[in-house]
Amino acid sequence: MTQEAPLPSERRARLIARVRETGSARVSDLSRVLGVTPVTVRRDLALLVAEGTLEKVHGGARIPARGTGTNGGSGSGGGLGARTGASTGVPLPEGMFAGDDERPTIGMVVPSLDYYWPEVIRGARAAAHDTARLILRGGSYDVDQIRHQLAALVSDDGGPGVDGLLVAPPVDGPDATDLADWLAGLDLPVVLMERRLVGGPYREPLESVATDHALGSGTAARHIAERGHRRVGLVTSRTSPHSAAVRRGFLAAAADLEFDVVLDLETDPLAGAEWATDAATVLDECTETGVTAVLVHSDREAISLVELARERGMRVPTDLAVVAYDDEVAALADPPLTAVSPPKAAIGAAAVELLTRRLADADRPVHRIELSSRLIVRASSGD
Template sequence: MREPSGARRQRILGVVGSRGAVRVSELAAELEVSVVTVRRDVEEMARAGVVRRGHGVVRPVGVAERHVAEPVAGGAVALVVPERHTYLYEAVHGARVVLEEAGLRVALHIAPQVVGAERPIVERALAEGARGVLLAPRWRSADAEAADHGWLARIGVPVVLVERRPAAGSAAHAVDSVCSDHWYGAHLAVDHLVGLGHRRILLAARDDSPTARALRRAFAEIVAARPEVDDWGVVLSAPDAGPGPGAEAVAGFADQVRERGITGVVLHGDVEALMLVQELAAHGVRVPEDCSVVAYDDVVAGMGGTPLTAVAPPKAEVGKVAAEVLLRRLAGERDVRRVELLPTLTVRGSTMSV
């Protein structure tokens, strides 16, 4: 049953009175209502003189401004993401909602597919007055990642890495980061297939991003520790899915599935998954009757001719939490945060028991 507005406003008043200052977005989450509803309640309460409104923040009447942990309204946050990276677009939206609610403008910058493209973009944004940075470097290789650690640690304004985590012990080890727990995502995929009776499992994955490399490492660790799995392997999911020429090749993927008796595959990312399912069909391998498929990303996996069972990293939530971490830094908080959020599994028509 819908809660009466009067009761909800009493709850808002109680929370604000006990904490001194609360963000509208936090109130909405705690009260399990929309931000729009809370904002409307707060406007009415402010007109009645029982609370004070700020930029995305509610305060009790009489609380001095100096006690409020809130960034000064105005200015821009630079949000830097790779070109043609649909996976991160939901994260961008999640971050934008939080930052604009706090009174900050989001300046979106698209980094081209060139090694080291992010650094000059960030430096230009800082020269233009950016107060903080949300950054998702492409990092096609481990060497490219290592090359960025030094300047990342010296940016000079609050910076939060989005779906990226610098290597332990590196110069950027203490940079804030928010990302998906891709080990858990790989576990969801493997556990689902093993639970359906699959004992021969193949991962076809990219190898040109931190997400891809984390997924490949996790998959290998997980299947090697599952005694039920008789045969497993890892191949590239597309000819251009690596940082450079390598021994792996996606050619013959369907042949490997047939010749090795593979009955379950995990495919990263969605576009490659849909194309590889088409390749299987062209070679007479039916999904899911002959081979079950789990996609990883779940951006367009459900749109295939056979909607694909998929692991979905919490993309929008990653962006939202990254923005919240950045706001805390802008408000003066010094504690470094390294946040991991759990993916979820959506079962569709591409998996079945053997």
């Protein structure tokens, strides 16, 4: 017969009793004795330290000495200390992740390891350096593949036993909705990167860090208008989850600035079978409609489009100004491409920070952080 898990109040009472019995106790010992995960122990410790019942020490907790509680008095008691992060301002319990053996393990699943996401990974790795152990898995844009990777990380059957997850899941379709519900039901914190989803019976938002891609493409539209272009084009990828926001922001800015978007096409990615045909269509319509500037999502497609335009005798930026979206390799093009640059490293760093703060305080409000891109002006959009 399956034994029911104790209520949180009962579990915390047992935790306090264990600490009283031994004088002090480590997270790993408390996890074993209570039969719960280390992340659950850390959450309980954070609460008990905050209310002054326990005192945090390296790797565990002890009963506070008389007069040295966390809510006043002398001494160096634990509790909610001064260590805070500039991006959220939410304090962490001092020493929560002090020892390497007690640092939380964070699983990170991204859809690609060779484009866009390497910089996100670098940002996460830098942020996790002193506070968490990061385990990376490369997924895809397929729901089943992403779920397989996530399940392997959280599995009790040979998995690494992560304390939390960073993930960039698919967001469209019923399978994506099922995945969001599964993530919302996990007994560990989840932070989405460059995605926004709701899940669970009440369709509540999952914690997330994402770029405001609509704002970024709007900035590109304003730059194009500032250069005097009145008949412009927009080329987005039919496979990118960011395309809808890029299109929305660009069209909204165009309406505000009262210039004409006479070309609005979705294309295959550069590696897709239809790219050559799609690119030819883009250039044909630019010529037929008098388009003088175009925003292309993303860099690879923009570089290819410039090459194909030159083969047709079109000059960039004289005949056609080009702005790329992503800024992965835009600076290496000939001419170097003006580009919208999402804050990829900052996305990874902020996601790690959100997750470690959730581990320290399970009752904090859900945070949905939105970061802004910046426009880097280069030769492809003219002087």
